Every structure is written in C-alpha cells, then in structure tokens.
Amino acid sequence: xxxxxxxxxxxxxxxxxxxxxxxxxxxxxxxxxxxxxxxxxxxxxxxxxxxxxxxxxxxxxxxxxxxxxxxxxxxxxxxxxxxxxxxxxxxxxxxxxxxxxxxxxxxxxxx
Amino acid sequence: xxxxxxxxxxxxxxxxxxxxxxxxxxxxxxxxxxxxxxxxxxxxxxxxxxxxxxxxxxxxxxxxxxxxxxxxxxxxxxxxxxxxxxxxxxxxxxxxxxxxxxxxxxxxxxxxxxxxxxxxxxxxxxxxxxxxxxxxxxxxxxxxxxxxxxxxxxxxxxxxxxxxxxxxxxxxxxxxxxxxxxxxxxxxxxxxxxxxxxxxxxxxxxxxxxxxxxxxxxxxxxxxxxxxxxxxxxxxxxxxxxxxxxxxxxxxxxxxxxxxxxxxxxxxxxxxxxxxxxxxxxxxxxxxxxxxxxxxxxxxxxxxxxxxxxxxxxxxxxxxxxxxxxxxxxxxxxxxxxxxxxxxxxxxxxxxxxxxxxxxxxxxxxxxxxxxxxxxxxxxxxxxxxxxxxxxxxxxxxxxxxxxxxxxxxxxxxxxxxxxxxxxxxxxxxxxxxxxxxxxxxxxxxxxxxxxxxxxxxxxxxxx
Numbered sequence: 001x002x003x004x005x006x007x008x009x010x011x012x013x014x015x016x017x018x019x020x021x022x023x024x025x026x027x028x029x030x031x032x033x034x035x036x037x038x039x040x041x042x043x044x045x046x047x048x049x050x051x052x053x054x055x056x057x058x059x060x061x062x063x064x065x066x067x068x069x070x071x072x073x074x075x076x077x078x079x080x081x082x083x084x085x086x087x088x089x090x091x092x093x094x095x096x097x098x099x100x101x102x103x104x105x106x107x108x109x110x111x
Numbered sequence: 112x113x114x115x116x117x118x119x120x121x122x123x124x125x126x127x128x129x130x131x132x133x134x135x136x137x138x139x140x141x142x143x144x145x146x147x148x149x150x151x152x153x154x155x156x157x158x159x160x161x162x163x164x165x166x167x168x169x170x171x172x173x174x175x176x177x178x179x180x181x182x183x184x185x186x187x188x189x190x191x192x193x194x195x196x197x198x199x200x201x202x203x204x205x206x207x208x209x210x211x212x213x214x215x216x217x218x219x220x221x222x223x224x225x226x227x228x229x230x231x232x233x234x235x236x237x238x239x240x241x242x243x244x245x246x247x248x249x250x251x252x253x254x255x256x257x258x259x260x261x262x263x264x265x266x267x268x269x270x271x272x273x274x275x276x277x278x279x280x281x282x283x284x285x286x287x288x289x290x291x292x293x294x295x296x297x298x299x300x301x302x303x304x305x306x307x308x309x310x311x312x313x314x315x316x317x318x319x320x321x322x323x324x325x326x327x328x329x330x331x332x333x334x335x336x337x338x339x340x341x342x343x344x345x346x347x348x349x350x351x352x353x354x355x356x357x358x359x360x361x362x363x364x365x366x367x368x369x370x371x372x373x374x375x376x377x378x379x380x381x382x383x384x385x386x387x388x389x390x391x392x393x394x395x396x397x398x399x400x401x402x403x404x405x406x407x408x409x410x411x412x413x414x415x416x417x418x419x420x421x422x423x424x425x426x427x428x429x430x431x432x433x434x435x436x437x438x439x440x441x442x443x444x445x446x447x448x449x450x451x452x453x454x455x456x457x458x459x460x461x462x463x464x465x466x467x468x469x470x471x472x473x474x475x476x477x478x479x480x481x482x483x484x485x486x487x488x489x490x491x492x493x494x495x496x497x498x499x500x501x502x503x504x505x506x507x508x509x510x511x512x513x514x515x516x517x518x519x520x521x522x523x524x525x526x527x528x529x530x531x532x533x534x535x536x537x538x539x540x541x542x543x544x545x546x547x548x549x550x551x552x553x554x555x556x557x558x559x560x561x562x563x564x565x566x567x568x569x570x571x572x573x574x575x
Contacts, residue, residue, distance in 0.1 A: 022391055029434070054389035054436075054510075061389075061483055062434025068484070090438055090457035091479045095487065 003031040009106055011041040011073075017048030020056030028056060032063035036072055043105045047078035052086055064096060073097070077105040147293075154297045157185055161301060165308030175207035175305075179278070182301060183209050186294050188280045190258070194219065194226050195268075195276035195309070203227060203276055210281065212258045224248040229265040229277045235299055237290055238263040264290040266302035268309065275309055278302050328393070332358040335396060338403060340366045345541045348444055348572075349381050352546040353565040354554070361388040361395030362509045362563035363403040367410050379446055382410040385567045386439040387458065387509040389480075394435065402427065402437050402481070416441045416454040417492030420481060424456070424493075427482035436482040440507050442569075449500050449571040454493040456481050459510050464534060466502035466571075471531055474498070500571025506534055507569070511562035515553035525553055542568055 001018040012035045020028055035042050044060065046052075060076070067074035075097045079087065087093050099105040161178055175193045183191040190210025194203040197218075203226060205217045222231040228246050229236040241247045241260045249260045262283045268275040280298060283290050332355070343350055343366070351364040367382040384406045388395040405423045413419040419441050427437065440461060442453025453461070457480030460473035477494040479487055498505065508530065517525045517533075525533065533552055537545040546566050553564060 025390075054387070055391070058389040058434040058436060060434070061436055065431060065434060065483070089459070089476070091476045092457065092483075095479045095483055 001027070003028060005031060005035055007040075008043075008102070009109070011043050011106060011109055012038075013043045013045055013102055015045035015048065017050075019051040020049055020059070021051065021053045022055040025053075025055040025059045029059040029062055032059060033066055036063060036066055036070065036074070039070065039072055041073035041075070041109050042067065043099075043102055044074070044076050045078055045102050046076055046083045047080055049080045049083045052083045057086065057090070057092065060096070061092075073109060075099050075105040075108070077102045150293055153185075154293070154300075157181070157297070158300050158304070162304040165304055166311070172207060176209065178301075178305065179207060179209040182278070182298070183280060186264075186280055186290070186297070187284050188264075188290075189282035189284060191278065191280045192226075193276065193278055193305075194230070196221070196230065196274055200274075203230060206276070210258075212252060212256045214252065219248065225263050226265050226277050226279050229267045229279075230274055233267050233269055233274060235267065235295055236263070236265040237295055239289055262289050264294055264298055266295075266298040268302050268306040270306050270310055275306050278305065328358050331393070331396065332360075335359055335400060338400065339364065342543060345543055347542075348446060348570045349383050349568070350542045350546055351383075351385075351565070351567045352550055353563065354550055354560060355563050356511070356560040357391060359393060359396035360563045360565075361391055361399050362386065362511060362565040363399050364565050364567050365403055365406055366567075367407060369411070380443040381446060382441070382443045383507070383567055383569060384410070384439065384441040385458070385507045385509065385565055386437050387511070387563070387565070388437050389435050391562070394432070398427075398432055398435055398437065398482075402439065406439075406441060410441070410443075415492060415495060416443065416452055417488075417495040419492075420454050420456050421488050421490075421492035424481040424487065425485050428485040432482065436480040438476075438480045438509075444500075444569050451498040451500055451505060451569060451571075452495055453498065454478075454495050456493055459508060459513065461505055461507040462531065462534065463498060463500065464504045464506060464538070466504075468535070468538070471534075500569070503571050505569040505571075507567040509563065509565045511560065511564035512549070512553060512566060515561055515564060516555055516558070517553050542570060 001016070001020055001024040004015040006013050014032055014035050016028060032042065032044065042063070064074055077099045078101050079098055087096070099108060161181060164178065179191040179193060190208070190212065192208035192214055193206050195206045196203055200221065202218045202220045205214045208214050219227050221227050223246065225236050225238055225241065225244060225246050238244050239262055241249065241263045253259050260281055264280045265277050267277045278298060280290070339353055340351065349366045351366060353360060353362055353364060364385045365383065369380045369382065386399065386402050388399045388402070402423060405426055406419070409419050409422055413422060420439060438458040439456045440453055440458045442451055444451050453474070455474060455476040456478055457476045460475040463472040463474065474496050513525055513527050513530050515525050517523070517529065533549055537548045540548060546568055549566055550564060554560065
C-alpha cells in the first residue's frame with residue numbers, strides 16, 4: 001500500500017494504491033489528516049485500491065469527519081470497483097462525495 | 112590503614128556477592144598495586160564478579176546501586192551515577208547513584224553536560240578538571256551541596272547502535288587525582304556488561320507487561336462473552352452464534368424477549384440485533400460493548416427499530432472514535448403474527464429463506480452505518496422493512512461469514528453465493544444445530560478465523 005500526496009490546482013490529491021487494511025490504515029489516516037491540516041480541499045484518488053477493509057474505510061470516515069468539522073471539502077475520486085462495491089453495500093456512497101475522476105472533482109471545486 | 116576488600120564492602124553495605132575460589136579481593140589502586148599484572152588480575156576479578164552479579168539478579172535498582180558502589184570503591188573515586196536514556200530519547204535521567212550527593216532522578220538533555228556528550232558521541236569522556244570543561248553542568252550541585260566535581264570519567268552504555276545511557280565516575284582520590292587508561296578500560300568493559308544486564312532487565316520487564324496485558328485481555332474477552340445471550344431451546348424462534356477471530360470480538364448479537372403478555376405495547380416481541388464494529392482488537396471490542404449496551408437499554412423503551420438505530424447513532428456520534436463505525440441491524444419478531452420489522456444501518460444484507468426451498472430474498476441497507484454523522488437520517492430514523500416470514504427463516508450475519516475461508520469451498524473465500532449454498536445445505540437441521548454447522552463449515556482447523564463471525568437466525572414459526 002502507498003499514499004502519494006500531490007498538489008493539483010487548489011486541492012491536495014492523496015492517491016492510495018494497493019490493499020488498504022488494518023495494517024496500513026493508520027498510515028492512511030495520518031496522511032489524510034496531515035493533508036487536511038492546511039485547509040486546502042482534499043481529493044482522495046482510489047483508482048488503484050485493490051482491496052479495502054473496514055479499518056481502511058474508517059480512516060476515510062475519520063478524514064470525512066475532520067474535513068466536515070473544519071469546513072474543508074473532501075472528495076473521493078475514481079473509486080476502484082473493489083472499493084466501490086464495499087461502499088455501496090454499506091451505503092457509504094450516501095456519506096462521501098464521490099466523483100468519477102480526479103479532474104471531475106477539481107471541476108466541482110472550481111465552480 | 113589496609114585497603115577495603117570486596118568482603119569488607121559487602122559487609123559494610125549488607126550486600127553479599129557469591130564468590131568462588133578464584134575470586135580475588137577488590138583493592139584500591141595506588142601505592143599498594145605494584146605491577147600492571149596485579150592491576151590486570153584485580154580488574155579481571157572485579158569484571159568477572161560484577162558480570163555474574165549483573166546476569167544473576169532480577170532487581171535492577173539493587174544491582175545498579177551496588178554495582179556503582181563497587182566500581183567507585185575499586186577505582187578509589189568519590190561518587191558515581193548511572194544515567195539512562197529516557198523512552199523518547201531526548202534526555203538522560205539518573206537511575207541510581209553512589210556518593211555524598213543523591214542526584215537520583217536528575218535529568219540532563221541529550222548532548223548536554225559531560226554525560227550527555229559521552230552518550231551523544233557514544234565515546235568515553237575523561238576530563239581532568241570538569242570546572243574547565245565547556246559542557247560541565249554541575250555548578251548548581253556545587254553551590255547547593257558544596258560537592259565539587261574535579262576529575263570525571265564517563266563510559267557510554269550501548270548495544271550496537273542502540274544507546275542506553277552512561278556510567279559516570281567522579282573525583283579520583285589519591286595519586287594525582289586523575290583517572291588513567293587502566294581506569295578507562297576497566298569502566299568500558301564493565302559498561303559493556305552493564306549494558307547487557309540493562310537490556311536483559313528491559314526484556315524481562317516487557318515480557319511481564321505482555322503477560323499482564325494478555326491476562327487483562329483474557330478477562331475482557333470473558334466479560335464480553337458473558338454479555339452475549341445464552342443459547343436458546345430449539346423451539347425458541349431466535350438463535351445466535353458468535354466466534355471471535357481474536358480474543359475479543361468487534362461483532363455482537365443480542366436477543367431480548369419482551370414477554371408474551373402484558374399491557375405495554377410491544378410485549379410479545381422478541382427484539383434482536385447484530386452489529387459489526389470497523390477494525391479489530393480492543394478498541395473495536397470497547398465500541399462493540401457500548402453499542403450492545405445501548406441496544407439492550409433502548410429496545411425496552413423504543414417501539415421502532417429505525418428510531419432505535421437513530422438513537423444509537425446519535426449517541427455514538429456524540430463521542431467520535433477515530434472514524435470507527437458500526438454496521439448494525441436491529442429488529443423484532445412479533446411472535447403472534449410471525450412478522451418481522453427491521454432496520455439496516457450499512458450492514459451486510461440479511462437473507463429471507465422460504466421454508467419450501469424457494470429463492471432467497473436479500474434486504475439491502477438503505478442507510479449508512481452508525482457513528483459517522485448524526486444528521487445522516489431524519490427524525491423518522493433509519494428506513495424500516497416489514498417482513499412476513501411465514502414458515503420461513505431470516506438469516507442475519509456479519510461479513511466475517513461471507514469473507515471467511517472455507518475448506519469445503521476449496522479453501523476459497525465463502526462469498527455471498529457460498530453463504531446462500533451453506534444456508535440451504537443446513538436447512539433440515541434443528542435451529543441451533545444449523546448455526547453450529549455453519550460456523551463449523553467456515554472454520555479451518557489450525558487456522559484462526561479471518562474475521563469475527565456472527566450469525567443470527569429468526570424463524571417465522573417455531574417449527575423447524
């Protein structure tokens with residue numbers, strides 16, 4: 001599992017890849033909370049996530065809660081089929097702002 | 112006056128070191144030590160005896176105090192102290208000392224003072240007059256106590272690249288009042304075996320702590336198991352089973368019978384709930400216990416499963432738990448009509464299994480899990496599903512079942528389809544046996560479960 005953080009336009013893009021499970025979810029959590037710290041919108045690119053378990057989802061939820069509390073936008077983008085299935089089953093698609101691509105998420109921010 | 116021997120020292124301090132025939136007495140150096148050979152032999156005797164003492168004792172404090180006293184006496188010095196690196200590695204603290212001034216507990220930032228310098232550079236420091244050393248930090252002690260530091264010898268304690276601390280010896284008495292290369296070599300050798308002894312103590316301590324934690328975890332697991340409802344008779348309409356992947360579980364189920372008669376609306380209902388906390392381990396187990404307690408309390412006063420889940424959600428959201436959330440189904444069976452009403456908060460879809468072996472229906476979640484946001488559902492609560500079971504059954508389970516490895520499926524993950532096949536395969540058994548059989552089929556002998564497994568079975572009528 002890796003987390004790549006990059007600035008794109010007005011946002012910070014955090015790209016997760018590989019298996020996001022109990023072992024690496026603390027690293028995901030830290031990376032996302034760090035990314036939120038400067039107040040810029042955060043887009044989490046999930047296109048390369050092959051597996052995500054409930055502790056991985058919990059890291060995304062914590063980032064969602066932190067973003068909401070500080071009034072910063074947090075979007076999930078290009079969610080891989082494996083991750084999307086988990087989110088739809090638990091109806092987390094009603095919680096997160098999910099965009100089809102990172103570009104689409106950036107376009108929403110630009111509006 | 113004759114120099115004190117090792118026996119004198121032991122007698123004076125109340126300590127006694129086991130000595131073999133080959134042990135030689137410690138002697139003060141100086142005029143009485145006439146040759147290098149004798150110095151060497153005395154050093155070896157002290158090293159052998161102290162190494163034995165370090166390796167055989169289980170009381171680190173006593174060993175360090177007694178050890179410092181012996182080294183100080185042997186080197187003919189006035190005082191000594193053992194400094195250890197704090198857990199965060201930022202400073203050194205005095206763990207034990209010997210001499211006229213007690214500096215136990217004193218802290219020195221790493222890199223400061225002569226001791227801090229020795230540790231930072233991982234190199235022995237021999238200082239002729241500390242008062243002229245730019246790093247010397249003992250002026251306060253001199254002002255407060257009148258104890259003046261002159262010559263200093265500090266050997267670092269380390270194991271490979273790991274720094275543990277240092278031993279400091281102060282004020283060589285007699286002769287020119289300066290430490291020499293013999294003293295340095297001796298202290299370095301003793302520091303080597305002291306470092307091993309300290310490492311040993313720490314490992315032992317860690318083992319003891321681990322053992323204590325394991326014991327506490329076992330107690331927690333026992334309490335958690337006692338919160339689960341007792342197995343019910345086969346004729347009873349609701350059954351449940353739970354197996355934890357670790358000692359404690361992040362899953363739970365509960366069955367609360369509100370009685371067959373009575374004036375209060377809702378009597379005759381059997382409430383049931385199943386939940387799965389995100390993550391594993393103690394934090395999940397604690398949140399699970401909180402959620403289960405809320406359910407047990409609320410189902411006795413709240414009439415609708417949707418509102419009940421909304422109340423639990425509000426409670427969980429009030430005290431956030433690092434993004435942890437709970438997928439949960441709560442509902443009740445009306446034992447007179449055989450009707451079930453349930454609400455599903457982000458949980459694995461339960462299956463309605465007709466008695467005639469017809470197609471199964473799933474009840475997917477229409478709202479997200481609990482504990483994420485308090486405004487996720489409106490005042491009417493989570494959406495409710497009325498189900499008429501007739502002679503059929505309802506199977507509610509956690510994803511520990513669908514994600515379990517199963518030997519019968521060629522060691523593959525069971526999956527949703529596998530779970531349906533398994534449920535059909537056990538259909539002819541009495542209720543409690545069905546759950547036991549399901550659990551047995553997803554348990555691979557000698558291999559821990561991948562995740563906690565919980566299955567709840569609700570029967571429309573008591574007949575199997």
